Every structure is written in C-alpha cells, then in structure tokens.
Amino acid sequence: MEQQLQQLKNEALEAIASASDVKSLNDVRVKYLGKKGPITDLLKGMGKLPAEDRPKMGALVNEVRGEVTAELESRMAALEEEAVTRKLEAESIDVTLPGTPVKTGTHHPLTRIIEEIEDFFISMGYEVAEGPEVEKDYYNFEALNLPKGHPARDMQDSFYITEDVLLRTHTSPVQARTMEAKEGKSFKIICPGKVYRRDNDDATHSHQFTQIEGLVVGENIRMSDLKGTLDRFAKKMFGEDREIRLRPSYFPFTEPSVEMDISCFKCGGSGCNVCKKTGWIEILGAGMVHPNVLRMGGYDPEVHSGFAFGMGPERIAMLKYGIEDIRHFYTDDLRFIGQFRRAEG
C-alpha cells in the first residue's frame, strides 16, 4: 500500500506539472484530491488495515495529500499569474493612435483682447461700463465738446438714423452717460463695445469695429497719473520691458491730448517692419478730460479733473498676433478663430 501511495503521489505531481492552464489543473485537483479521488479512496480503505498500521499509514496518506495540495497551489498561483500576463499581453494597444477628439470651441480674438484689458483694469479698481450702440447726437458728440459744426466731426463720418440719433462712432458716449449717472462722485471705468463709422470695408477699415475706453474722474487727477496707468497697462499687455512715450495730439474731449507709443515688442526699439523702422508703435489716444466735458457731465472742473484713454482692440490684436487684414475679425472663419484657443505666456 505504501508503494501504491508513492506511485499515486508521483502520478499526481506529474499531472500537476503538465497541467497547462487553470482548468486542467482544477481537473487534476478533482481527480486526485476530490471526494471520489484515489487518495480519498485510500483513506476510506484504512478501516481494512490492521489497527497498529493505521496511524502510520494515516500520517503517510496525509503527508502525500499535503505535498500534492501544496504543489497544486503553487502551480495554480503560477498558472494564474501566467493567465494575467497573457491577458495583459492580449489587451495591449497602440498608444500612438490619436485620442478621442474633445470638441471645444473658443472665444473670438477680439474678446480675448477685450477681456485681457478689462481684467487688467478691474485689478486696478475699475468698473466695466456699457451703453447703447445707437446713440443720441448729444452723448456721441455734444457732451464730448463736439458741438454741431465742430471741425473735428469731419474726422468721423457717421451713420445717422435721424438728425439726432446715430450709430455711436466711439464708446465715449458711455463716458458722458456715466458722468451723469455718477452725479459728481469719483469713479474709474472702462467701456468696451462696438462702434460704427462710415468707411468702406478693406484691409485696414471696417464700418463696424470695437473700442475700449477708460475714464477716471476725481479730485486732483493728474497727467502723471495717466502716464503711470498707461505705463502699467503697456507692460501688462505687451511685456514688462516695454517703455512708453507720449506725443502731443488732439482730441476735442481732452486737453492736453496725447498719443501713446510703446517701444516695439518685436525688435525692442531697434527698428523693424512692425514699427516701420521707428522703434515705436502707436497704441492709443489719451488726455486730460476737457473742462467742458466735465462741466456737461455735472462736474466742476475747478474741483474735479480726470483722464481718459481709448484704443482699438482690432489694432492691438493685429499688432500682437500679426494679423494683416481687419476683415478677418468679421468673417468668422473657423480656421482663423480656431487659432486663438490656446493660452499664452
């Protein structure tokens, strides 16, 4: 019987070793260790043995069963690991295939510029003021020191709707309206919006475009405050190493009036095609609010003063991104807008 047991053990170990997968190994388990298996049979047959042989044989059978079980388990673990490895191998993919497209849109480049400007001035304590695109002649011109017949009205040929109503030619009427609404209190605003002028659309003209203007009114607002504000703005918008310069100019609603140039962000001032070899790029117009404008807005120019500035987001976008034709902003070609989806900096 001992011999029989030894042979059984050898058979079982051989079967374990040759089982190639979990299923056949399970078959081996059932065959040798199952309730109807030979080892169980042997145990059942113990009753027929003489009593003195039983403990020895019992221990022997248990030893064989323990050995077979241990071998089976270790083989099982190995096969399971093998199975996982095979599964992983089978599941491997080509990671160089492109990912599933995520469809997102993007904002218009003008919105990008306008929001950037808004956010800068908001951080400096400004509110964002808006107003109607169809305006009264009074707010568009008269309240801004441009009475009927003023020569500077030539500068902006307008779309009139009636004699007294027109499409605003600049966002300045928002300034006039804000002064009225603030009733003599100090304030800082910027006014972004669409404006309209009687121009034929071409590479540099558009009958509809955008503007963003700023206005600060308070006691003892100085021209140096305007310069400091614009200097911070230029650095934020065009880079920390930008310098600004002011040149005298003329706007009916400011006195003194200036134009602001920044040192060229492309060549740094040495002269290139962006700055037309001058080293400077004209960015905006500005000035100290004209006393007539303050007066019409309900402020006493003896007590209050202010500064104002205005710029064209189209121009800034064209300079910043190297866009050559203003009409791109209004044809809404996805091949154009889509280029402004990424962050800068």
Added chain:
Amino acid sequence: MKVSLNWLSEYVDIEGVEPAELAEKITRSGIEVDAVDNRSEGLKNIVVGHVLECNQHPQADKLNICVVDVGEEEPSQIICGAPNVAAGQKVIVARPGARLPGGMKIKKAKLRGEESHGMICSLQELGFDGKVVPKAYASGIYVLPEESRPGQDALGLLGLNDTVLELDLTPNRSDALSMLGVAYETAAILSKEVTLPETAHDEAAVPASDLLGLRIESPEANPLYAAKVVRNVTVGESPEWLKARLMAAGVRPHNNIVDITNYVLMEYGQPLHAFDYDRLGTKEIAVRHAAKGEVIETLDGTERSLEPHHLVITNGREPVAIAGVMGGANSEVHDGTTTVVIEAAYFSPASVRKTSRELGLRSDASTRFEKGVDPNRVVEAGERAAALMAELAGGEVLSGTVLFDELDKEPKRVAVSPDFINERLGMKIPFEEMEEILKRLKFPYEAVNGQFIIDAPTRRVDITIPEDIVEEIARLYGYDEIPATLPVTESIPGGLSPYQEKRRTVRRYLEGAGLYQAITYSLTSESESQKFALETAPVTRLLMPMSEDRSTLRQSLLPHLLAAVTYNTARQTSSVALYEVGSVFLGEGEDGLPTEVEHVAGAITGDWSGGGWQEGHKQVDFYSVKGVVEELAAKLGLSENLSFRKGEMDGLHPGRTADVLLNGQQVGVIGQLHPSEQKARDLKETIVFELNLQRLLNEDTEPLLYTPVPKFPSISRDIALVVPKAVEAATLENTIRANAGSMLKEVRIFDVYEGERMEEGMKSIAFSLTYLDPERTLTDEEVTEAHNRIVAALEAEGAQTRN
C-alpha cells in the same frame, strides 16, 4: 501740409539741424511728421542742357535727334521723344551714369540706329507729381529759363536740393497750415526768432479807391475785406524759385499773378484772390448773399447754382467769386491782364464750411477759412502779394487799401497760475522755465500776483482756456519729463457687474460645449433684418446707407450667423458650430433710441461628436442643441424656470422647432432650418437657437445653498409606455410628477422607440424614476404604492404599460 525746409529757412534759422532730427522734434512736441522727403535722393548727374539742333529721327516719326550743349567741349547727341522739344531750349539732361527715381540708371544707348548720350527729362521723370507740373509741361519735357547755364546742376535750379516734411495736422492746429505758422512752431522748439516776409513796396500816387469802390452787405459773414489794386502788370511765368516752392508745397504753378496769390496763401495761411480789374467791368466790389438760383461759372469751368445763404463777391451786378471758396471764370486773370485787384478778406468759418460742403467744392482757400484765418494778418498778406507783384510782375501798386473792417482782432486773454499747470501735470516745473516756454512760443504775457496773464496770439485760434496753456507748457517742456504715478482716489472696488459676470459664464460654457464665438455685423439689409426675429418691432434704418446690404439694424443674430456658417462650409469646413452674443435693435423707445436687447444665438451643422478613428460620427440634431440650451439654463440656475413647447417660425422646420419659455413666457427658439432655407443658404442640416440673453441674465435666482448629500439609498423603478406618436413626452412626465408624491426625486427618459416593431402610429417611451427620502430608507411597499398610482394615472390617460 508739405513744408519745404529751403522755404522754411527764410523765416527761421534751422541751420545745422538735420531734417530727420527736426522732424523728430516737431513730432515729439506736437505736430506729427508723416514723411521726410529728401527730394534729391536717388538723383545724380542731372544738368542743364542747351538744345542746339533738333531734327526728326530718320527712322522714327516720334523721335527727334537733338544736339545738346551740356557744358562739355563737345555737344552730345540725345534722342528725345517729347512732343515739345525744340532747338534753343534750355532743358534738363540726365547724362550717361545719371540716376533717376526708382533706381533707374541712364546709359548710352542706340535708338533706331542713332546713338543717344543721355535723356532729356520731364519733371515727372525727376519724381514730381504730375498734378503739380505746370500744364504747359505736363505732357512733355520741362523747359528751363533762358539764363540757365549749360552744364549747371539742374537739381539746384529746380529746388530739388531740399527736404520736404509732410505734416499730419490735427484739426486744432490750423495755424500750421502756413509756412509762417510752421516757422513759429519751429522757432518755439529750437528757441529761435521768426523773420517776417517783406511787405514794403513802392506806391503810385493814384489811390486805389479812385479805381475801386467797396460795399459789404453781410458784415457778419465778411467782417473784413481789403482790396489792393496793381496796375501795369506783365502776366507770365513765375521765376524758377517761386515755381519750385509752389511745387514743393503741392501747388501747380499757372502764371506769376496766380502763383503769387498761392504763394502768399502758403506763406501766411491767408487765402487771396486776384481779379482782372478790366474784366470786372464795373469799378466796384460788392459782397452779398446770393439770390436763390443765381448761377456762377467757377474757375474749374463748372456752372454752380447758388442758395441765398451762400456768400458771393460781385461786381455790383453779378457774382465774380464764391466767397472764400473759388473765383469765377468771368473775372479770371489771363495772359493779357494788366490791372489786378487783390482780395484779402476774412470770411466767417461757418459760412465757408457750409458753402463748400453744399457745393462739394473744397479748395486750399476754403480749408483755411473754415478753420479761421489769423485776423491780424489778413491786410498784411494783401500787402505782401502787392509787393511781390511789383517785384515779379513789374506792377505798379496804387496807394492805399480799399478796406472794410469790422473784425475783432483782439487776442484771447487767458489767465492761468503756475500751480494749476503743475497740479494738472503732476510736475514741478519752475516758474522761470514756464516763462521761458511762453517766450519761445512768442506768447505775450504778464506775471501778475503769481498768475500768467497771456494774450494768446490770434494765429493760434486753438488757445482759449487755461488747459490749453497747460498743454503748451507740457509739450515744449517734454512729455518724457512727466513722472509716472497712479491716481489717488477713494478706494472703490473694481469688477464686473453680476450681469457681466454671468455673460462671461455663458460664453465660457458655450465654448466648452464646442461652439466658437463669432462676431458679425449689426447692419444688414432691410429684407433680412427681421428674419428669425423672436420679437419684431419697427426697423431702425440708416438715413444714408452706404449699401442696401448694410442699411438696417438687425432684429435677430441668426441671418449673419448663418452666413458665417455658409462661409465656412463653402471652404471645406463641414462641421461648424458658432455662437454670438450681441444686441438686436427693436422699434423706438421713449428716448427716441431703439430698444437694444442682448441676445445669444448659435448655429451648428455637421458632426456633433466623433470624428476620430474609433467610433462613427454623430450628426448634430435638434436634441444636441436642446441639450446645450438646457445645460445653459442649468449653469444660470434656471433649469426649473425653463420649459419648451412646439413652436413655429418662418425659415425653421415646422416639425422640429421649439419655443423656449422662461417662467412660461417665450425667451427663445430652437429649431432645424427649413429644407428650403437650407437650400437657399447652401447649407446641409443645420440647427439654430436664439435666446433673449438679457432676460435670462436678469432673472433673479435663489441663493446658491448646499443641500445635504443623501445618507439613505434611493430606489429606481422603470416604466415603459406605449402611446400614440403625437403624445408629447412632457405631457407624460407631467402626469408622472403630478401623481408621484414627494418621494420622487428624478424622472429620466432612457429610451424612445418608433419603428417597425411598433404598431402603426404608436411609439414606446421608457422612463426611469428615482425615489428618495433624505430622512430614512424607503420601503419597497411605499415605492410600489406610489409607482402603482403613477401607472394607474398614465393608463387612465390612455397609455399602455409594457414590460
């Protein structure tokens, strides 16, 4: 304004200042210099030639073989094609090796077998604008004065050894529309003096008033009129220097008399007019308003019909000039003129502007009168012209001036304190420096009690208030000197309004959802202006549109947005998703302005998702876009307030259009374009939406408060229903909600089927219902009870339940 530096140096010393440096200084202190034109740049080896012989080329009808003395021992043979070349002329010769504008190089050449040693030049070939070349030489070579010496440098003779600065003047600086004005500006910048032109001349004993009477009937429009009479003039070509200066200034020379008036116009900024005394036909000048329909033929040969508010100069009977705008043909100076009347006058800016606008006639004269000429230089300019006519046309100036003068010539007095100037600028410019600047500007002033009392010169019509002086001081002191500070004001927090904040949320959301932001034009054609409008009102139309396509303000964003979609699909972008936030313009509000309402609209065609290599493409459909709108409402906290119902709109598919309602009132529309609309716009299936954004953003919402996350499990039950196709899901959902009781948390439709497995005219629709009590675990029994109630209610309404 074109400023010849040669000419400018007559009045102010600019010796030693490089043109580019001067241009920079002028620009930095107030007047933008647009261009610095070195007129001899690129010109070389161009001399005076004397045409000794001129014979027709044997091989070419239009060519001449000229023998030209160019100052060398041997004359040169030059072939010339100009029709006006002739023996005896002094001409401009570009010698072999010469350079002409545009890099053209002159070489020896053979023309039809004949050698040519150079080229006889026209002024255009030297870079002159054809518009300023005297008419006699406009289509041929230029002929130099008899006394020119062969071989002499022709550039100097033609005034080309000069630099011209092109000034871009702002409307306030009309003083710089004259050489003298620019001289004052330059003198202020360089701290120099100004030398005034010579006005002295001999006078004949005869008083001008013997020959001419003067009557001014409209002194408001013409407060000053000065007439000088010059006899015995010889009309002819002006001397070369004068022609050269005029051409440099962009004025075409005519004859010495006209040229002198133009020269003084450019010099003083004072327009003058010369009448032929004999052609006046009367011994009188009378200035009055025109009679209605009165006609005058102006110098440009056009007959013009006048209105009663147009001011005219007459000979006492009929108009001989439109005051300040243009002279009449009937009294024009001509070759045979012997006696000239010089008009120097002040016409009111408003009157001239109106007249010149209405007649569509702008001239160098009207531009200056419109802006206001210097009252104190009107008479002086007349004297200057008389002096030049005596000198250059051999005229005899009659004594005295025929004068009417009621013009206020007082300078404007401006008082300003140095403190005010420094406060406004945020600077500390010393008093003495300010004084120095006023002196450089030649502004007469007194310092009284620490204040400057300034008599602003009348040439500077722009100086009227203290702030103007602030600017003068600052620009000459230098804007670079202003420090950079920040305003010290009450600390008001900046920021966006809640409305602006939410609008940004909407934009960001739509972009995240896959839509690109478009910006389109507000102006459209009248026929498109109300298309797709959620609400129509009388249209806002321009008085004078530039074209019908841009004549009317839009009442919907969709037409232009769809045009943008077509633009893209026509360029091989087949999937397009655009949105726009913008205003529509409705009717007329109380203040006379149209009501502007901010809308948001979208237009989507092509793929909505997919497009990769993995899965198929999902075309956009009504429900994709409805999903966008629903989530937009969720983002604004308005999910509960929003509902949808079957809608109708011209241009949209009648079976695939929904009205969007906010608290039961329409705020928008979603729909698929009508097939015929799609075809007309050359589009494939396209879904659009438009919402009254203003209403959505202005709607008050509940404060955002946290609801505890449920601690107890929810229970889900499904109901599958079979109903006639026409039954709307919303109706079924309403029934479910009305009968569910408070435990029902969510109703979700997870399947809809209409197809062959269904009975004709029926559809199946499956709901998943979620029940929850935040306070406890629900029992199966109570959920079953609620569920049965719902099923019973649905069946009562005719729905069949199915398993």
